[in-house]
Amino acid sequence: MQQLFNLLDGSIRSNLRQIALSSIPGGGFYPLKQVPVIRLGDDGERGLDVCEWGFLPTWWKPSDKQPKRAAFQRQCFNARSETVDTKPTYRSAFKTRRCLLPAEKFEEKKHYFSFADQRPFAFAGLWETWHGDDGEIYTCTLLTTEPNEEVRSVGHHRMPVILQTEAEYARWLNPEIKERGPLDELMRPLADGSLEVEPIGTLF
Structure with a gap:
């Protein structure tokens, strides 16, 4: 699944708190690229x-x-x-390194999916630290x-796990x-009828 998610301009407000995103480039984000995540710091506070x-x-x-880490990634x-809590790749992070990936829409099969009121939400995610010859990643x-x-x-067989409320964010991040x-x-999947679907235009 080649998900693309778009960051809100300005700040993530509402239930994601006011976290400034001015240092993060706007627009689309893709696999193997840098993406913004919200996670708990050592002080227990949310940070970007x-x-x-x-x-x-x-x-x-x-x-x-x-030989290259990108092949595994x-x-x-x-x-x-x-299976995220039992698969060796993820089970440790599932216990202690959960995060939120802020978004306002996502893309599957050349269609955008979003809420009708364009409100922000978050994908449920996991993060990890890897140490290699090129440093800490x-x-x-x-x-x-x-x-x-x-x-x-x-025609797609999977969708992202989407969190919508402060209570859901807090539970997902709860250490x-x-x-x-x-x-x-x-x-669980969002209820049927929750999302608006918009075909992505084709440029000729």
Whole structure:
């Protein structure tokens, strides 16, 4: 799934708090590029950081078969919510390194999906720190779930896990929650009819 998500101009307001994004380029964001994430700092406060989109676990090392980290990351743009707590790549981060990826819309199969009132939301994500010869690198992935009716209508079999309220953001980021039980209801598809669908115009 080659998700593209667009950052709001100015600041993420409403339930995501007022976090200035002036240092982050606007427009679309793509896998293997730098993307904005909201995560808890060491002080327990939310902060805006930048991560490379394409998860890289701490234990990954270059090998003859896979000398470049990007090859591994291409398999880790998204994490299936159904197995994220048990898959070796993600299970440690699921317990202690969850994050939010702020957005106002996403793209699948040449269609944009957004809320009718264009309100911001967040993708549920995970982040990780990897140490290599090129230094310390922060990477992330976003979680996916079964599609709702709108996403299914364009022929796609997965959709991002979308969080909408302060209560959902707080629960997802809560460092005291380390098992999937309290998070299960967050990792479900949006209700059918929740999203507006807009075909992406073709340039000739």
